[in-house]
Amino acid sequence: MIPAQFDYLAPTTVEEALAALAEHGDDAKIIAGGQSLLPVLRMRLNAPEFVIDIGRIDSLRGVSDDGDAIVIGAMTTHVDVGKDPLVAEHATLVTKAIEHLADAQVRHRGTFGGALAHADPAGDLGAPALALDAEFVITGSGGERRVAAADFFEDFMTTAIADDEILTSVRIPKHTGWGAHYEKFVRVAHQWPIVAVAATVKTDGGTISEARVGLTNMGSVPLRATSVEQALVGQPATDDAVRRAAASAAEGTNPPSDLNGDADYRKHLATVLTRRAVLAAAGA
Amino acid sequence: MTATAEPQLEIGRDRRRKEDQRLITGRTRWTDNITLPGMLHLAMVRSPFAHAKITNIDTEQAKKAPNVVTVVTGKDLGEEQGSLPNAWPITPDQVTPPHPPVAIDRATFAGEIVAVVVARSAAEARDAAELVDVDYEELPAALDLKEAANDTTLAHPDLGTNKSALWVFDSAEAGTGGNVDEAIQKAREGDGIVIEREYRQQRLIPAFMEPRSTVVDPTGEQITMWSATQIPHILRFLLAAVLGVSESKVRVIAPDVGGGFGGKLQTTPEEFITMVLARRLGKPIKFTETRSESMMAAHHGRDQWQKLTLSAEKDGTVTGFKVELLADLGAHVSLVGGGVPVLGAFMFNAIYKFPAYHFAVQTVLTNKAWTDAYRGAGRPEATYAIERMMTELAAELGVDPLEIREKNWIKHEEFPFTTVAGLEYDSGNYEAATAMAKEHFGYDELRAEQQRRRESNDPVQLGIGVSTFTEMCGLAPSRVLGSLDYGAGGWEHATVRMLATGKVEVITGASAHGQGHETAFSQIVADRLGVPFEDVEVLHGDTQVAPKGLDTYGSRSLVVGGEALVRAADKVIEKAKPIAAHMLEASADDLEFKAGRFGVKGTDQGVAMAEVALATFAAHDLPDGVEPSLDCDATFDPVNFNYPHGTHLCAMEVDTETGAVKMRKYTCVDDIGNVINPLIVAGQVHGGLVQGIAQALWEEAVYDDSGTLVSASFVDYLVPTAADTISFDVDHTTTPALTNTLGTKGVGEAGTIASTPAVVNAVVDAIRQFGVNDVRMPCTPERVWKAINDGGGGDKTTEAAAPHFDDSGETAIADGASE
Numbered sequence A: 001m002i003p004a005q006f007d008y009l010a011p012t013t014v015e016e017a018l019a020a021l022a023e024h025g026d027d028a029k030i031i032a033g034g035q036s037l038l039p040v041l042r043m044r045l046n047a048p049e050f051v052i053d054i055g056r057i058d059s060l061r062g063v064s065d066d067g068d069a070i071v072i073g074a075m076t077t078h079v080d081v082g083k084d085p086l087v088a089e090h091a092t093l094v095t096k097a098i099e100h101l102a103d104a105q106v107r108h109r110g111t112f113g114g115a116l117a118h119a120d121p122a123g124d125l126g127a128p129a130l131a132l133d134a135e136f137v138i139t140g141s142g143g144e145r146r147v148a149a150a151d152f153f154e155d156f157m158t159t160a161i162a163d164d165e166i167l168t169s170v171r172i173p174k175h176t177g178w179g180a181h182y183e184k185f186v187r188v189a190h191q192w193p194i195v196a197v198a199a200t201v202k203t204d205g206g207t208i209s210e211a212r213v214g215l216t217n218m219g220s221v222p223l224r225a226t227s228v229e230q231a232l233v234g235q236p237a238t239d240d241a242v243r244r245a246a247a248s249a250a251e252g253t254n255p256p257s258d259l260n261g262d263a264d265y266r267k268h269l270a271t272v273l274t275r276r277a278v279l280a281a282a283g284a
Numbered sequence B: 001m002t003a004t005a006e007p008q009l010e011i012g013r014d015r016r017r018k019e020d021q022r023l024i025t026g027r028t029r030w031t032d033n034i035t036l037p038g039m040l041h042l043a044m045v046r047s048p049f050a051h052a053k054i055t056n057i058d059t060e061q062a063k064k065a066p067n068v069v070t071v072v073t074g075k076d077l078g079e080e081q082g083s084l085p086n087a088w089p090i091t092p093d094q095v096t097p098p099h100p101p102v103a104i105d106r107a108t109f110a111g112e113i114v115a116v117v118v119a120r121s122a123a124e125a126r127d128a129a130e131l132v133d134v135d136y137e138e139l140p141a142a143l144d145l146k147e148a149a150n151d152t153t154l155a156h157p158d159l160g161t162n163k164s165a166l167w168v169f170d171s172a173e174a175g176t177g178g179n180v181d182e183a184i185q186k187a188r189e190g191d192g193i194v195i196e197r198e199y200r201q202q203r204l205i206p207a208f209m210e211p212r213s214t215v216v217d218p219t220g221e222q223i224t225m226w227s228a229t230q231i232p233h234i235l236r237f238l239l240a241a242v243l244g245v246s247e248s249k250v251r252v253i254a255p256d257v258g259g260g261f262g263g264k265l266q267t268t269p270e271e272f273i274t275m276v277l278a279r280r281l282g283k284p285i286k287f288t289e290t291r292s293e294s295m296m297a298a299h300h301g302r303d304q305w306q307k308l309t310l311s312a313e314k315d316g317t318v319t320g321f322k323v324e325l326l327a328d329l330g331a332h333v334s335l336v337g338g339g340v341p342v343l344g345a346f347m348f349n350a351i352y353k354f355p356a357y358h359f360a361v362q363t364v365l366t367n368k369a370w371t372d373a374y375r376g377a378g379r380p381e382a383t384y385a386i387e388r389m390m391t392e393l394a395a396e397l398g399v400d401p402l403e404i405r406e407k408n409w410i411k412h413e414e415f416p417f418t419t420v421a422g423l424e425y426d427s428g429n430y431e432a433a434t435a436m437a438k439e440h441f442g443y444d445e446l447r448a449e450q451q452r453r454r455e456s457n458d459p460v461q462l463g464i465g466v467s468t469f470t471e472m473c474g475l476a477p478s479r480v481l482g483s484l485d486y487g488a489g490g491w492e493h494a495t496v497r498m499l500a501t502g503k504v505e506v507i508t509g510a511s512a513h514g515q516g517h518e519t520a521f522s523q524i525v526a527d528r529l530g531v532p533f534e535d536v537e538v539l540h541g542d543t544q545v546a547p548k549g550l551d552t553y554g555s556r557s558l559v560v561g562g563e564a565l566v567r568a569a570d571k572v573i574e575k576a577k578p579i580a581a582h583m584l585e586a587s588a589d590d591l592e593f594k595a596g597r598f599g600v601k602g603t604d605q606g607v608a609m610a611e612v613a614l615a616t617f618a619a620h621d622l623p624d625g626v627e628p629s630l631d632c633d634a635t636f637d638p639v640n641f642n643y644p645h646g647t648h649l650c651a652m653e654v655d656t657e658t659g660a661v662k663m664r665k666y667t668c669v670d671d672i673g674n675v676i677n678p679l680i681v682a683g684q685v686h687g688g689l690v691q692g693i694a695q696a697l698w699e700e701a702v703y704d705d706s707g708t709l710v711s712a713s714f715v716d717y718l719v720p721t722a723a724d725t726i727s728f729d730v731d732h733t734t735t736p737a738l739t740n741t742l743g744t745k746g747v748g749e750a751g752t753i754a755s756t757p758a759v760v761n762a763v764v765d766a767i768r769q770f771g772v773n774d775v776r777m778p779c780t781p782e783r784v785w786k787a788i789n790d791g792g793g794g795d796k797t798t799e800a801a802a803p804h805f806d807d808s809g810e811t812a813i814a815d816g817a818s819e
Helices: A014-027 A037-042 A078-082 A085-090 A092-099 A104-109 A112-118 A126-131 A226-232 A239-246 A263-281 B020-025 B060-064 B074-081 B122-129 B145-149 B180-189 B232-243 B269-281 B291-297 B339-344 B379-397 B401-408 B430-441 B443-455 B478-483 B517-529 B557-584 B609-618 B678-697 B750-770 B781-790 B808-814
Strands: A007-009 A028-031 A050-053 A063-066 A069-073 A135-140 A143-148 A153-155 A166-173 A179-185 A195-204 A207-216 B040-046 B052-058 B068-073 B113-119 B133-138 B163-170 B193-204 B213-217 B223-227 B250-253 B285-288 B301-312 B318-330 B357-365 B460-470 B492-498 B504-508 B536-539 B591-594 B597-600 B606-608 B632-636 B645-655 B661-671 B729-733
Touching: A014 A028, A014 A050, A014 A135, A014 A166, A028 A037, A063 A085, A069 A085, A069 A112, A078 A092, A078 A104, A078 A112, A085 A092, A092 A126, A092 A179, A092 A195, A112 A166, A126 A195, A126 A207, A179 A263, A195 A263, A207 A226, A207 A263, A226 A239, A226 A263, A239 A263, A263 B781, B040 B122, B040 B269, B040 B291, B052 B113, B060 B068, B060 B122, B068 B074, B068 B122, B068 B269, B074 B269, B113 B122, B113 B269, B145 B301, B145 B318, B145 B357, B180 B193, B180 B301, B180 B318, B180 B357, B193 B379, B213 B269, B223 B232, B223 B269, B232 B250, B232 B269, B269 B285, B301 B379, B318 B339, B318 B379, B339 B357, B339 B379, B379 B401, B379 B460, B379 B750, B401 B430, B401 B460, B430 B443, B430 B460, B430 B645, B430 B661, B430 B729, B443 B460, B443 B750, B460 B750, B492 B557, B492 B609, B504 B517, B504 B557, B517 B536, B517 B557, B557 B591, B557 B597, B557 B606, B557 B609, B557 B632, B597 B609, B606 B609, B645 B750, B645 B781, B661 B678, B661 B750, B678 B729, B678 B750, B750 B781
Parallel strands: A007 A050, A028 A050, B040 B285, B223 B250, B318 B357, B504 B536, B661 B729
Antiparallel strands: A063 A069, A069 A166, A135 A143, A135 A166, A179 A195, A195 A207, B040 B113, B052 B133, B068 B113, B163 B357, B193 B301, B213 B223, B213 B285, B301 B318, B460 B645, B492 B504, B492 B632, B591 B597, B597 B606, B645 B661
């Protein structure tokens, strides 16, 4: 498990990092927390000539309040996001998802932006980001641009970040007062989810007034179960009503088949887990 | 002399393990930590194909890479590398393909070594290995065990068959019971019951914590090999035998070894290659495998199809049991090889009084990694089969599974009992263990809850699984091994050395790899010689320090090695007695040895063992003709196996909406005879249970249809952690073994042997009302859910890895930051 040789660069500002990316282009990879890149390098599935470590760029860490949104710096570790009071108050779904993300060691090294940029459809943060209509702040030599979550995840482990750009932060619109739940289905605790459902709902006297549902590992990118969201509006937060709405959770999905389960089984799971996630989010 | 309180006995104390401080803090030396001056490093080039002709190997580029010393192929090594040994040809006509450590003209499984790079650093060796250009001509691969048994595709075309050996035991032929076919026929034709099932023992990976590592130093008078092995003595013998080196010129050291579970009961291609190249180059060499190499090429375990036929009378009395196995050897017949299923042959009748029994195993060669011992080795497979079948019989009759067992088991007053497989069980009390387990478990209450959940159609159903296991361990009586054509004996050796200061060095041939021998053996010697626990040092694992031994596996160290130790200690006392008598000016006949002191009976005169040791060392005034040494050896060859048993009860909840299973309660009452250290026993039981539960629920080595191992990392090979298990309810009954002085029985494998069928029986019990009578292992949520819905619980696992690292070459990382 020895990676091929590479040169290691450790910029301390975003500008330096961008300059290094511009110079080395295709031969360079950015390393954030390293929880996905290091295994890839050690198994020699990839051998970049340059590894650019953005871990020393302090401006990429931390969570801040920006009016109607909270802003999570790309290099904020999972554990820091998970215990952040702003996140807990305004994006509860993210807090809930991080509780189940990998294991304690990974949560201390892995970063919020790194995981999203890696874009493994089985990663635990894509579905919550999608459900919460997060905006991805991407920085290049020409400055910053914002990409909606729906446009950020393009394909299997492929995002809207260009080769010469860096994901610098993620803006999450405040969902203050929304109930949230992340229902993750695994065989062993440290596994990637076989399927997971991220649900956040706004309830009004036992009736669901708004709902957002994201699906993990049900296709090559994180997915929104929009038909479920629509069907839930105006429904009582009861087992029967939510069961009916959740029945369409797997519509339009294309989950993988692997040794943890076939696509059809995952589609079935998605409906059961959606019902459970929504009910839990609604506090029912 | 004033009377003092009796010192507390060490045996039975929950001593913290002596070895743990150095193991847990890492202040120890694993093989990979060893660095020698001028040491070279190896990297292996492995076949990506399950079966391929090697048409050309171009090593030129690799040889030119920085700091590469040489690159060798199987052709380069030729005869010099020898052929890896199989120590147990189970039949005289066993088909055994030659096994050169580096494949010469044909790769026979994905992961087989085809070339070796020697460089000045491990990183440079690895880099250069990427430059070795091998031309392969892919050949059809024999992968599926059943198809391979039909010889449709040959794993080794020149052998003309995949069938290696057919080993049969028949109780009618052996004179230990009746004819099983007649019993089955009678049940079919009369009003008896015949249960027929086919079970799959999936392939497992031992997954020890420390990957295998070997260092060879050829520069001394003896060639020294350090290796992360369970079997330094057997390894030394076989290195000498295979490579034609004098045994006296080989020293093998197993330093602290990080687990094995049978996975390091092997002599490996990597050890032989390191040895051969170190001798050739005259320099120390190290090879440490990566985790991926360990998963792919270290031996796997289990992998059987079991065809089972059980006949019984209408009242549940079993009349016959017929067992027909196919066992997958992989591409080579490994060290124990086909002997693993043969070790199970004596255990399918378990604790029961079956009148007729037939066992046959066909071992089969395939183009997959070789298989060999894995915790329990043969006995888990047997226990699974019979404990599943007894449960099926109970279900067929509509009676409680414990009731059907009680009807058939050996009663405690019937011991010693000679079984239909020809073994003599010395002792046991199945009634007592079962009664205690039922009470701890709350058996009746859980049955009542199960009934309530069924009646209310609760989405979460409850199942209760039973496993009343026994096993044969303490490998092994040498005569029995001889009668089975095993290539060695089963004795164990110990030495007790009395140092001048009264401290004691104990040398054992049973080399631990995590079991806690240093602690348990110190407790035994402390009591026997009356010396403080702290004053005993246990030495092992180096053939120069512990020259004789047969190592650690098969739950043998305590029951065989411990008995050797007791005998050596007793010899020390006998040897010290005339010297003590001389010192006390008394007759040896008037002395008694108690609590570390020789006393003159009826007086307060006495002399401590430490004083005798010092006087012996000084040797100034010894009796005439007495040698100035108290040191003693003993070699113990057991006359019988020993037979731990126990009753395991497991409650599983099944979420019928998803098929997810959750353990609710696990109670085990094991009878392992007298316990030396309850803490070590608890550790063995807990770890053993988890390993057996893991077979039931999580672990499986899966190959795809081109012969690539897809569960090749811990992403897809699901080894459980503490987060996946519950707190077990562990207790014991004590029926001392009659075959060793201490009355102990082995415990290293018991948990693993017992737990697998308890869990699967519980899963099946939870969903039997849906018409389910089996779920194939591992009982994944998908299989359980399918079993409930359309009876698909026997489907094979989808042969694809989760795609986290599948195609991560470019697309995964091009996006920028990684997680």
